[in-house]
Amino acid sequence: MTEIVGKISDVEIQDLDEILEKHKEGKGNNVTLLQLIQNHYGYLPDYALKYVSSKLKIPLAELYGVATFYAQFSFTEKGKYVVTCCDGTACHVKGAPLLIEYLEDQLKIKSGETTDDKLFTLETVACLGCCAISPVIVINDVYYGNLTLNKVKKILKKVRKKASESTEAKE
Amino acid sequence: MSSEKSTMIIDGKEIEFSEGDTVLDVAKKAGIYIPTLCHVEGLTPYGGCRLCTVKVLGDRKPFQTACSSPARQGMEIVTKDDELQEMRRELMQMILSEHPNACLVCAHKDTCEKLQDSRDKAGRVFGCFTCPNKEICEIRDIVDYLEIEEMTYDFEYKNLPLERNDPFFERDYNLCILCGKCVRICNELRGIGAINFMNRGHDTTISTGGDLPHINTDCQFCGACVDICPTGVLTPKNTKWAIRDNPVKTSCGYCNIGCGFTFYSMKGELMETVPDKEEFNQGQGCVLGRFCTVEFNNSRDRIKTPHIKTDKHGLVPESDWDKILEIVKKELKKYKPNEIGVLASPDLTNESAYALKRFADVVLKTKNIGTITNGDAIPCGFKKLNTTTRDLGKLQNSEVLLVINANIQDTHPVLLIDLKKVKDNGGQVIALSSQNTDLPDVTSRWVDETYKLSPDKIVAKIKQFNNTENVSILLGQPYSTAIVDAIVSIGANVIPLRSRANLEGVYKIIPEPETNILNKIQNGEIKALYTTERINPEIAKKLEFLLLQDIFPSNTSRLADVVLPTTTFAESSGTLTNAALSKRKLNAACKAPVLSKPDWKIISDLSTVMGTALSYSSVDNIAKSAENVELKNSDSNENIAGMTGIDFNANLYTYRGESISQQVTELERLKIYRKHGPSALTEEKKEEKDENARFKVVECVEIVPNMFKLVVEDPLIAKKAKPGNFAIIMTTEKSERIPITISDWNPTENTITLYFQERGYSTKELSQVNAGDHLFSLVGPLGNDIEIKNWGTVLLGGGCYGQGAIYPVAKAAKEQGNKVIILLEGRNKALIYLRDEFEKLADEVIYVTADGSLGFKGTACGKAATGVQEVLKTQKIDWAFFVGCKVMMAESCEATEQDSIPTVVSLNTIMLDGTGMCGACRLSVKIDGKTVTRFACVDGPAFNGHIIDWEELINRANLLDLQETEVYQSHVCRALSKHNAESHKEEEL
Numbered sequence A: 001m002t003e004i005v006g007k008i009s010d011v012e013i014q015d016l017d018e019i020l021e022k023h024k025e026g027k028g029n030n031v032t033l034l035q036l037i038q039n040h041y042g043y044l045p046d047y048a049l050k051y052v053s054s055k056l057k058i059p060l061a062e063l064y065g066v067a068t069f070y071a072q073f074s075f076t077e078k079g080k081y082v083v084t085c086c087d088g089t090a091c092h093v094k095g096a097p098l099l100i101e102y103l104e105d106q107l108k109i110k111s112g113e114t115t116d117d118k119l120f121t122l123e124t125v126a127c128l129g130c131c132a133i134s135p136v137i138v139i140n141d142v143y144y145g146n147l148t149l150n151k152v153k154k155i156l157k158k159v160r161k162k163a164s165e166s167t168e169a170k171e
Numbered sequence B: 001m002s003s004e005k006s007t008m009i010i011d012g013k014e015i016e017f018s019e020g021d022t023v024l025d026v027a028k029k030a031g032i033y034i035p036t037l038c039h040v041e042g043l044t045p046y047g048g049c050r051l052c053t054v055k056v057l058g059d060r061k062p063f064q065t066a067c068s069s070p071a072r073q074g075m076e077i078v079t080k081d082d083e084l085q086e087m088r089r090e091l092m093q094m095i096l097s098e099h100p101n102a103c104l105v106c107a108h109k110d111t112c113e114k115l116q117d118s119r120d121k122a123g124r125v126f127g128c129f130t131c132p133n134k135e136i137c138e139i140r141d142i143v144d145y146l147e148i149e150e151m152t153y154d155f156e157y158k159n160l161p162l163e164r165n166d167p168f169f170e171r172d173y174n175l176c177i178l179c180g181k182c183v184r185i186c187n188e189l190r191g192i193g194a195i196n197f198m199n200r201g202h203d204t205t206i207s208t209g210g211d212l213p214h215i216n217t218d219c220q221f222c223g224a225c226v227d228i229c230p231t232g233v234l235t236p237k238n239t240k241w242a243i244r245d246n247p248v249k250t251s252c253g254y255c256n257i258g259c260g261f262t263f264y265s266m267k268g269e270l271m272e273t274v275p276d277k278e279e280f281n282q283g284q285g286c287v288l289g290r291f292c293t294v295e296f297n298n299s300r301d302r303i304k305t306p307h308i309k310t311d312k313h314g315l316v317p318e319s320d321w322d323k324i325l326e327i328v329k330k331e332l333k334k335y336k337p338n339e340i341g342v343l344a345s346p347d348l349t350n351e352s353a354y355a356l357k358r359f360a361d362v363v364l365k366t367k368n369i370g371t372i373t374n375g376d377a378i379p380c381g382f383k384k385l386n387t388t389t390r391d392l393g394k395l396q397n398s399e400v401l402l403v404i405n406a407n408i409q410d411t412h413p414v415l416l417i418d419l420k421k422v423k424d425n426g427g428q429v430i431a432l433s434s435q436n437t438d439l440p441d442v443t444s445r446w447v448d449e450t451y452k453l454s455p456d457k458i459v460a461k462i463k464q465f466n467n468t469e470n471v472s473i474l475l476g477q478p479y480s481t482a483i484v485d486a487i488v489s490i491g492a493n494v495i496p497l498r499s500r501a502n503l504e505g506v507y508k509i510i511p512e513p514e515t516n517i518l519n520k521i522q523n524g525e526i527k528a529l530y531t532t533e534r535i536n537p538e539i540a541k542k543l544e545f546l547l548l549q550d551i552f553p554s555n556t557s558r559l560a561d562v563v564l565p566t567t568t569f570a571e572s573s574g575t576l577t578n579a580a581l582s583k584r585k586l587n588a589a590c591k592a593p594v595l596s597k598p599d600w601k602i603i604s605d606l607s608t609v610m611g612t613a614l615s616y617s618s619v620d621n622i623a624k625s626a627e628n629v630e631l632k633n634s635d636s637n638e639n640i641a642g643m644t645g646i647d648f649n650a651n652l653y654t655y656r657g658e659s660i661s662q663q664v665t666e667l668e669r670l671k672i673y674r675k676h677g678p679s680a681l682t683e684e685k686k687e688e689k690d691e692n693a694r695f696k697v698v699e700c701v702e703i704v705p706n707m708f709k710l711v712v713e714d715p716l717i718a719k720k721a722k723p724g725n726f727a728i729i730m731t732t733e734k735s736e737r738i739p740i741t742i743s744d745w746n747p748t749e750n751t752i753t754l755y756f757q758e759r760g761y762s763t764k765e766l767s768q769v770n771a772g773d774h775l776f777s778l779v780g781p782l783g784n785d786i787e788i789k790n791w792g793t794v795l796l797g798g799g800c801y802g803q804g805a806i807y808p809v810a811k812a813a814k815e816q817g818n819k820v821i822i823l824l825e826g827r828n829k830a831l832i833y834l835r836d837e838f839e840k841l842a843d844e845v846i847y848v849t850a851d852g853s854l855g856f857k858g859t860a861c862g863k864a865a866t867g868v869q870e871v872l873k874t875q876k877i878d879w880a881f882f883v884g885c886k887v888m889m890a891e892s893c894e895a896t897e898q899d900s901i902p903t904v905v906s907l908n909t910i911m912l913d914g915t916g917m918c919g920a921c922r923l924s925v926k927i928d929g930k931t932v933t934r935f936a937c938v939d940g941p942a943f944n945g946h947i948i949d950w951e952e953l954i955n956r957a958n959l960l961d962l963q964e965t966e967v968y969q970s971h972v973c974r975a976l977s978k979h980n981a982e983s984h985k986e987e988e989l
């Protein structure tokens, strides 16, 4: 354990301690704790779980048990844009597989993976509950419906442009 | 509350119960069986499996789970009726839809178990008969109770990877029924929480956080989960195949808790050690007692014969005890009493220690006798601590539990349970330390406050609890007289942690540490020493005569003039005094090496030779005489000013001076890991690879559970192989030889393909080779070719590994223009392989599975026969060939014999070394009415199936099982080169 904790930078320890501080009132509720961590990192880093496990004296397996139970938690770092493609029945018959194939091709990743530049994560899910506008994809909470390959092409272009603008702005 | 007992009615019987009992408790006490699967005695009721559902008459909700329903006055329940049984059956069938179940409902279950090789030691379990848990399986009991005869749900094999890289135990979660017992015992009872449920719904599994190997987690390898698992998921690595025979209730002799255990043996050899549920430790133990005893006890390194030093050859073995004792007598008589010293091992039984003390007093008449303490703090305040409360059972109810200079997680891990219980019961755990070390993570989880204090402050802190009702103390080391006084003054319950199992008992009989004697040896006053444990060799060199009684060779034994082999705690009877001063009983559970003797016996025999016979006839006899004889002891000074004590870390895990991890490699692995982290272990593994090595492995993959496809480069065999040939493989230079049929060969790529089944130690080893590795040796093609002609229609049947073995014959038969019918059999469709290849090649492929998941359904054992009969019904067969397990071949031959179809079988499954030397593959065949002996490896492996004496063949195989089981126990030793080189160690000693 010491070995693992030893690998975390001081900054991160500070961050995690802050999270634990925030969590103080909700003590005993592992779900809210995990949510706080996920909100901070965008996913649940292994080292963070180990750190809080040893800090709060909660067995690591218990935290993982909770984290794997809820679909909302993720263990891999996600890209800036999470592209969720629906492959539910309605979308499927309306050509979702084609869209997914296209996206995989364009982003050069498989569904469930994240691009090397950490810009995109591609996910497929079963039915997003808006079959009326199928086929559907969601990019960071924005829904795009009645899609065609052409539309997807345009959306991707737009998102890419936005992404590069924001990185430029930073620099 | 009224003092009147409450009663309830179970199955028409009126039964008394006490407050707090559950319905299940009451039924149990009354001897009424209710099936349970997820219930663990002593843990919070879980109510997960619902198998214990009973009917509560007159209740609005009549169906309630017995394990979680509290008994109520006047309650009336029914535990078994048609409706309940039907419900339970349904539940059980659902549970079993994810657990290999063909064997459970097989109509031939009983015969199968008698006939089959007692157990295939497969890696993956695909049915009861290959399951290491078979004899203690709760599922089997329940299926019997519920009289389930058929499965309504299809079985789905999860095909999860086996987890076998951790020390001490392996995991095959394909058998998991998710009862959660392991999770609950690890979390709720042991307080470790190394494992938990992961994921949800259909994907639920048991795992560690982040799926790490256990060694990377908090797991203490206590084995609680292994022993509570109702199925074969969790199994001890070295003893999983051990047969649990001859149970003997005894105690563990590694630490001064002395947990109650049941030891099992077979033919006198220790097989398995399991914590006893009925003892104070309630079925709990620690890694040492549970997983290290067998390997340590059965180690090949043990001193097995007495040795004497000769002028010419140094130490030589001598089997004549009389002669040896005469020599010892002659030597000892040379010295005056005060020139002789005697040392008692802290691992002696009380009886042996008493005998030794009497020997010194009466026979040698020397005052120079001491107990080897290695600096343990035991002399400090010994008597005072003997008069205080010492009660392990009281620990858990402490209001305050003080842990003083104790790292119990490393030294007495089983006490962690009490730490947790104190917390559960609302008490406080306070750690006091005069050292600058931190407690390990898991321990600190249960500690409320930690203080690093000077010795004086520790005394003050203890005294603060003067008015607290229930104070218990785990007294580690070092400590001082002042600390003891403080403990005594507040009347606390104290458990002193000693470095050795019976230090407390031996020191009571011989209350003198070894220091004086060692000093006297150094300054030449003592010239001869009789010691029951090794001492520092530098000091030993000063002696003129050294008599050593020990169990393992050491640098000291190499200097000794006489070495006498004695017994371990598993081989001895007697008592040990534990931390609570209760006498823990030892009962010899296995045979000691033939020429060894228990300590007390050696002492008694020697006394007779020396002319002052102590004449002890048994341990009980010594205990009796001890009651009447007052031992003379000078009062030793027990007031020690400063802090004193042993460095536990440096003396961790020793028995009779031998480090346990020296003998138990997995323990060493764990120790290194805990100390230096994961990186320390990976380096160890790097082996140099010889560039020019031959027999390169191209591929080694598990194609179906337990069945491996191995492709190896070997130009020679690839060119010369013929159908029916086999090759012999040795994975490493120390491996056994494995004969395997050559299934395919490719002369252009210079490769051969073999299919083998993991069914024992050697094949397990082979299954772990990777592409790019080199086998140590590969010899072939061996065996007589099978001549393939154009017969017309041929039937080729393969079971298990035989599916691959019939492939070359099928190919050749097809080339000759035969109509080829292939019969593939397996317990479940997941076990059938080479399907595509056969479908392409053959005219017809017929499948038979035990559970009907593919093709015909045949009873698990008789499935081959079922298939053959089906074929014979519709086809005229001109020639038949079978490869599979012995039972499969025997039955298939019987079926073809009725129609007088020429039938050939390939017998290489029974070969051991494949050269006709070992005789393991001997079989009897009838030729012209006469029985003659043949050897599968040289005369076969193909034989006319109708002339073989199958019964003899099947029965003989069972004999080999014991040997194989033994190999498992000692396999770690064998893998170590040092052990290999030292088979002559006895002579060198």
Ligand code: SF4
Residues within 6 Å of the ligand: B185, B186, B190, B192, B193, B194, B195, B214, B218, B219, B220, B221, B222, B223, B224, B225, B226
């Ligand atoms: S061996 Fe003990 S600590 Fe490890 S998982 Fe099993 S119960 Fe938990």
Ligand code: SF4
Residues within 6 Å of the ligand: B175, B176, B177, B178, B179, B180, B181, B182, B183, B206, B228, B229, B230, B231, B233, B234
């Ligand atoms: S591993 Fe054993 S004890 Fe644990 S849930 Fe599975 S079947 Fe039950």
Ligand code: SF4
Residues within 6 Å of the ligand: B252, B253, B254, B255, B256, B257, B258, B259, B284, B285, B286, B287, B288, B289, B290, B412, B413, B414
């Ligand atoms: S705690 Fe002590 S007595 Fe119990 S099993 Fe472990 S070493 Fe043996």
Ligand code: FES
Residues within 6 Å of the ligand: B035, B036, B037, B038, B039, B046, B047, B048, B049, B050, B051, B052, B053, B065, B066, B067, B068
């Ligand atoms: S034993 Fe009662 S529900 Fe499982």
Ligand code: FES
Residues within 6 Å of the ligand: B102, B103, B104, B106, B107, B108, B109, B110, B112, B113, B127, B129, B859, B860, B861, B862
């Ligand atoms: S009856 Fe179970 S395998 Fe034969």
